[in-house]
Each structure stands twice: as structure tokens, then as C-alpha cells.
Amino acid sequence: MLVDLVVIGTAITLGPLHNSAFILLLASRRGVLKGLTFLLSWLANLVVVVACVVLLTGGKPPLHHSSPSTAAVAAKLAIGVGLVLFGGYRYRTLPRPYRPPSWTARIDNASLGTAAALAWLLQPWALVGAGAATIVDADLSSLSDWLALTGYCLLATLSLLVMELYAVWAPDSAQARLNALRTWLERHQDQLVVTLSLLAGLWLTATSIYALVA
Known part of the structure; x- marks a missing residue:
């Protein structure tokens, strides 16, 4: 479970779309506050998903090859295959000119509620679903599993946390460097999406197949 959650x-944390949107929020009016709102909403989403899974399992992993266990592995396999197919499709369409989504032009005037909603909308839900299927195996009687779940939520939020702290402690240099990072992310967005989709998809597919036949 631990290795899957790390992957x-x-x-999740390296996804280019939400990182680009977060940098735009930081550069807007009241950017640090909007960024904090986005970050907390993003983290809350992950915590809610983890809590829902734990409530469904009672904090005890299902028996190996039982119906719940097989269903969770099958879900991970389906997500993995879907990511591989999606990555392959996006790869075949490369290169294509980057066109920023229409909503990015309105981020400067976004409210705190909009910033919070963006965090939920921009979540990579396929990967979050794979994380949920993995958390089914969590045993909450084990301290190591508690730490693994906590680490997963923090890791998936790490890029946002680093940028938020950078904007707080070094606002002048942060603005220039984060804008440069956003430009790079936008120029390489498709390549990053393809790479992350293929790598995560192949990993989930391989580990799921192994879990089903082992």
C-alpha cells in the first residue's frame, strides 16, 4: 500500500493544471489568502475521500481475494488502463498549441469561494480514485498505516504547500520565479500529462494484475 500511495x-502533486491555476491565484489580488483557501480545500478533499473509505471498511483491510478486496483491485486496474489509454491518446495528438482555459482570465477577480471550488474541480479524480482504492487496504490499528495515510495527503498537497510558503516568505522573488514556472508548465502541459498518465497508469495496471493473480 505504501509504495502505491507514494506513486x-x-x-497528483506534479499535475500541471492545478499548479498553473494555483500560481495564477497567488499572483492575483489577495493572492496569498486565495492560495491558502485553495490549498486547504484541496487537502480537505483528500481527507474527505480517505475518511469515506475508512468509514466503509471500518479501518480494517478486507481479506485477500474477498469480494471487497477484488473489487478495489479491479477498480485500480480499470483506472490504470484508463490512464494508459488516455496518455496514449494525448501522445498521438502532440504537438498542439497551448490554449489557456477561458476561466484563467477571470482568476484575478476570483472570490475565496471560487478559489475553494477550483481546488475540487481541478483534482485529478482518476488518481484520487486510485488512491481511494488503495486505502481500502489500510489497517487503522497500525501506526504505520496512519502515517502512510497522512503522508499521502501531504505528498499530494506538497507542491501547493511549497509555493504558498514561498509566496509568504519571499514574495518579491516568488512572483518572478513562479510566473516563470507557470510559463514552463503551460508550454509543456501536454507532455507532462502524457508522462504522468503513462507512468502512473502502467504502475497501477502492473501492480493490480499482480494482486489479482498472486
Whole structure:
């Protein structure tokens, strides 16, 4: 479970779309506050998903090859295959000119509620779903599993946390460097999406197949 959560959490935190939107929020009026709102909403989403899974399982992993266990692995397999197919499709369409979404032009005037809603809308839900299917195996009687779940939520939020702290402690240099990062992310968005989709998808597919046949 731990390795799967590290892979999924890393793929989530490196996603280019939400990071680009977050940098735009930081550069807007009351940017630090909007960024904090986005960050907390993003983290709350992950915590809610984890809590829902834990409530469904009672904090005890299902027996290996039982119906709940097989269903969770099958869900991870379906997500993994879907990510591979999506990554392959996006790869075949490269290169194509980047066109920023229409909503990015309105971020400067976004309210705190809009910033919170964006965090939920921009979540990579396929990866979050894979994380939920992985958390089914969590045993809350084990301290290591508690730490794994906490680490997963923090890892999936790490890029946002680093940028928020950078904007707080070094606002002048942060604005220039984060804008440069956003430009790079926008120029390489498709390549990043393809790479993350294929790597995460292949990992989930391989580990799920192994879990089903082992």
C-alpha cells in the first residue's frame, strides 16, 4: 500500500493544471489568502475521500481475494488502463498549441469561494480514485498505516504547500520565479500529462494484475 500511495501522491502533486491555476491565484489580488483557501480545500478533499473509505471498511483491510478486496483491485486496474489509454491518446495528438482555459482570465477577480471550488474541480479524480482504492487496504490499528495515510495527503498537497510558503516568505522573488514556472508548465502541459498518465497508469495496471493473480 505504501509504495502505491507514494506513486499516486507524487503523480497528483506534479499535475500541471492545478499548479498553473494555483500560481495564477497567488499572483492575483489577495493572492496569498486565495492560495491558502485553495490549498486547504484541496487537502480537505483528500481527507474527505480517505475518511469515506475508512468509514466503509471500518479501518480494517478486507481479506485477500474477498469480494471487497477484488473489487478495489479491479477498480485500480480499470483506472490504470484508463490512464494508459488516455496518455496514449494525448501522445498521438502532440504537438498542439497551448490554449489557456477561458476561466484563467477571470482568476484575478476570483472570490475565496471560487478559489475553494477550483481546488475540487481541478483534482485529478482518476488518481484520487486510485488512491481511494488503495486505502481500502489500510489497517487503522497500525501506526504505520496512519502515517502512510497522512503522508499521502501531504505528498499530494506538497507542491501547493511549497509555493504558498514561498509566496509568504519571499514574495518579491516568488512572483518572478513562479510566473516563470507557470510559463514552463503551460508550454509543456501536454507532455507532462502524457508522462504522468503513462507512468502512473502502467504502475497501477502492473501492480493490480499482480494482486489479482498472486
